[in-house]
Amino acid sequence: MTMTDNNQNHGQDMIRVESLMKSFTLHNQGGVTLPVLEDVSFTVAQGECVILAGQSGAGKSTLLRSLYANYLPQSGQVLIRHDGELVDLVSAAPHVVLDIRARTLGYVSQFLRVIPRVGTIDLVADSLLARGINEVAAREKAATLLSRLRIPESLWSLPPATFSGGEQQRVNIAMTLVQDYPVLLLDEPTASLDVENRQTVVDLINEARQNGSAIVGIFHDQAVREAVGTRTYELQPARSAA
Amino acid sequence: MMALRDNGPLLEVEGLTQKYGHQIGCEDVHFSLYPGEVLGIVGESGSGKSTLLRCASGLMQPTAGTVRFDTRVDGLQDIYALSEAERRMLMRTDWGIIFQNARDGLRMNVSAGANVGERLMAVGERHYGSIRDVSSEWLEKVEMDLGRMDDLPRTFSGGMQQRLQIARNLVTKPRLVFMDEPTSxxxxxxxxxxxxxxxxxxxxLGIACIIVTHDLGVVRLLSDRLMVMRxxxxxxxxxxxQVLDDPQHAYTQLLVSSILPV
Structure with a gap:
């Protein structure tokens, strides 16, 4: 694994990954074990955007999901700075992980998954309301972001189920970026966007970074990588076969 | 839902076991639930999830183990060590139970409004006007037509009955609500x-919730945490x-991989 550094003003460490190992055991397919991550360690500071690189199957998405505690690593630590302290997501109690996700750690997945029949603007404002922000302020912030992402106002009250792929992806991005998370994980947030919208998302990511967020992302588009990344972390496919 | 929680758990279940003769209902179940948290319990029929819910919600004394609840006055108390009267009071004020079958949770021969008002009277509300006001406020919250307030629940559709059950349970602002297959x-x-x-x-309302269901879609959307029973x-x-996307146990893997795509 190699790291290339493009010089950046380094702030406090926000993510520290230490000796992370992750494999999948498929109990219903003869108990075969697939090793994916072996001994992964790196840190990400405030104001950095680290691009995960590596060929298909190298474990980029698995690593990103492990950083969100969506996947459960077998060993190692994922330390996230939450309220000033590094907390290990791998061993933290569920209610602690939930609190970290609510206030510190944001994640943009590749696909939108939401409660059916809820209007777009309500979905975007939802996480703000959950944090106790009043409804007017939350909806205003959601509206500003939806406008910037060029979701027509006529669609705001509609659930996103019938939207185009690109529109759904922008709603997905808005649902996370409506908060100012200190740590952001991005899984291909620009994959199905046109040039104009891709630029808007690049601008939003750079603004978050300049405001001090620590970002880790997977981007397949070379232009986007160059526009947002401050550093690359290259993953090698795990070698040991079970 | 996710305010910072320095405080301890609202409900603590330890070593909970229920046997029906030689049959095991549930065995050695442990969990803690924090204020505002939503816990889903899934498993196939007969896996013991409803037994667990009944034992944890004070409806059935377990064979072994403890269920402790953070009472407003005395902190964590074993609910089965309380007197019958104390436990009933707890169930009327701090707890709500929403049954799969609305007939188990509603009084079918009194009006919708009375079903809601009754819970308020049980906690000491006596003023008719304010009971009616609060009841209608709650019927509106669950999107019921106020024109139906004086109708009997048996004239309602299944969905309306379920919404009425929710209003009846939440009107006293409980801190913990148990739901048994609320949408099935x-x-x-x-x-x-x-x-x-x-x-x-x-x-x-910052209510903690335990939802028993066999529908993984329901828990995906509603619950923060998940328990899989077999x-x-x-x-x-x-x-x-995490449990749904990276299941560790063979049975959970089977359950997750058996979901039919739409």
Missing amino acids: GLDVSVQARLLDLVRGLVRQ RGRVVEQGLTD
């Missing part, structure tokens, strides 16, 4: 609306999305 008898279109309603109310035992528990 309903049309898919009604389910979605009910889920959104439950989610909104649970969050606005043959009376908990085989896996953790964050809902």
